Amino acid sequence: xxxxxxxxxxxxxxxxxxxxxxxxxxxxxxxxxxxxxxxxxxxxxxxxxxxxxxxxxxxxxxxxxxxxxxxxxxxxxxxxxxxxxxxxxxxxxxxxxxxxxxxxxxxxxxxxxxxxxxxxxxxxxxxxxxxxxxxxxxxxxxxxxxxxxxxxxxxxxxxxxxxxxxxxxxxxxxxxxxxxxxxxxxxxxxxxxxxxxxxxxxxxxxxxxxxxxxxxxxxxxxxxxxxxxxxxxxxxxxxxxxxxxxxxxxxxxxxxxxxxxxxxxxxxxxxxxxxxxxxxxxxxxxxxxxxxxxxxxxxxxxxxxxxxxxxxx
Numbered sequence: 001x002x003x004x005x006x007x008x009x010x011x012x013x014x015x016x017x018x019x020x021x022x023x024x025x026x027x028x029x030x031x032x033x034x035x036x037x038x039x040x041x042x043x044x045x046x047x048x049x050x051x052x053x054x055x056x057x058x059x060x061x062x063x064x065x066x067x068x069x070x071x072x073x074x075x076x077x078x079x080x081x082x083x084x085x086x087x088x089x090x091x092x093x094x095x096x097x098x099x100x101x102x103x104x105x106x107x108x109x110x111x112x113x114x115x116x117x118x119x120x121x122x123x124x125x126x127x128x129x130x131x132x133x134x135x136x137x138x139x140x141x142x143x144x145x146x147x148x149x150x151x152x153x154x155x156x157x158x159x160x161x162x163x164x165x166x167x168x169x170x171x172x173x174x175x176x177x178x179x180x181x182x183x184x185x186x187x188x189x190x191x192x193x194x195x196x197x198x199x200x201x202x203x204x205x206x207x208x209x210x211x212x213x214x215x216x217x218x219x220x221x222x223x224x225x226x227x228x229x230x231x232x233x234x235x236x237x238x239x240x241x242x243x244x245x246x247x248x249x250x251x252x253x254x255x256x257x258x259x260x261x262x263x264x265x266x267x268x269x270x271x272x273x274x275x276x277x278x279x280x281x282x283x284x285x286x287x288x289x290x291x292x293x294x295x296x297x298x299x300x301x302x303x304x305x306x307x308x309x310x311x312x313x
Contacts, residue, residue: 001310003050008041019044027132049132093306099208104312105139108156110163111251111263112194113219113298116151122180123149129177131305137162141307142217142265144299152299154219154263156197156249163194193221195252195261201239202247210246215303216271220262221253221296228289229258235282235289236260242281244270265303273300 005028009016020030028046036043118126130151135141142154157163174181174189181189224232240248246265253259264281266272274297278287 001050002047005046007044007046008036008039009044011035011040011042016042027128049134093308097306097308098211099204101313102202102204102207106158106312107200108139108197108249109159110157110194111197111249111261112155112157112163112166113192113261113263114153114155115191115298116153116189117182117184118149118151118180119182126151126177126180127304129180131307133173133307135166135307135309136311137165138307139309139312142303143306144217144301144304146299146301152219152301154217160196193254193261195254197249197251198233198260199237199250200247201249203239203245206244206246210244210267213244214268215246215306216266216268216301217303218262218264218266218272218274218277218300219298220274220277221259221298222262223259223291223294225289225291226258232286232289233260235284235286236262238283240264240281241283242266242270242272242276245281268302271300271302273297 007019007023009019023030023044023046027048029048031045031047034043034045035041116126116130127145130143130153135155137157139156139158141156143151145151155163155166157166178189183189184191222232222236236250239245242264244267246267248265249261249263251261251263253261262277264272264277272281274292274295278290278292279285
């Protein structure tokens with residue numbers, strides 16, 4: 001799953017940081033350095049995921065491109081409105097996933113949702129930093145951004161230990177991109193929550209049928225009315241009835257008893273929001289059974305990138 005490369009710098013060069021920043025900016029990670037006395041140089045050995053290809057002799061990010069006309073227009077509009085140098089490229093995945101391969105994934109036991117807010121002018125740089133990360137303890141990670149230029153990551157994990165490991169790795173990574181982020185009002189660099197999965201419902205038929213379609217995902221935090229908690233759970237713990245739903249997931253919100261997380265993946269053309277889910281996403285409407293004003297539509301927009309753990313193949 002890796003590409004490798006080596007570069008050379010003369011022994012007498014004092015400033016090696018420029019070269020290292022240039023390589024790092026192209027997605028390369030330094031593995032080791034070795035002196036070569038015969039050539040009087042240092043040899044730097046690098047690696048990066050195969051989704052970052054070397055094309056036409058130049059280092060540039062070349063993930064599989066998904067030509068989404070509506071998202072490209074959205075990106076162009078943001079370029080005009082914010083002066084951000086946003087690339088009109090939609091990153092699809094570090095691996096093409098078929099419905100057959102989805103069946104190889106273990107059922108997730110924990111889900112973690114994290115939102116980031118990059119500074120003005122740092123959108124593309126943060127996007128690259130986020131999408132080129134490795135996530136060894138994650139089954140899949142679905143990522144996108146909304147109209148406020150906030151990134152959202154949904155991570156599915158097979159155990160609580162994997163979730164705890166991800167938190168530790170995530171803290172170190174956050175330190176490395178701290179200069180790119182705006183803190184939220186509470187002083188944190190992220191808005192995040194997680195919980196154990198109550199129900200996981202992949203629709204393998206739609207995963208196959210819509211494999212070439214652009215995807216969108218929705219994250220809702222839903223507070224149930226006290227007198228209807230069990231009734232809402234019975235409704236929510238069923239597969240989505242929306243015709244273009246690819247998978248849905250219901251999880252406990254933190255350690256609460258009356259609030260749950262809904263995560264749904266649909267096609268962009270039939271993207272759902274909170275009202276769609278409340279009124280027509282379940283086997284019966286739940287609008288009157290929940291507390292909408294205390295519920296939250298955390299995210300509802302196009303999927304820009306999905307990271308897949310190759311160890312499951």
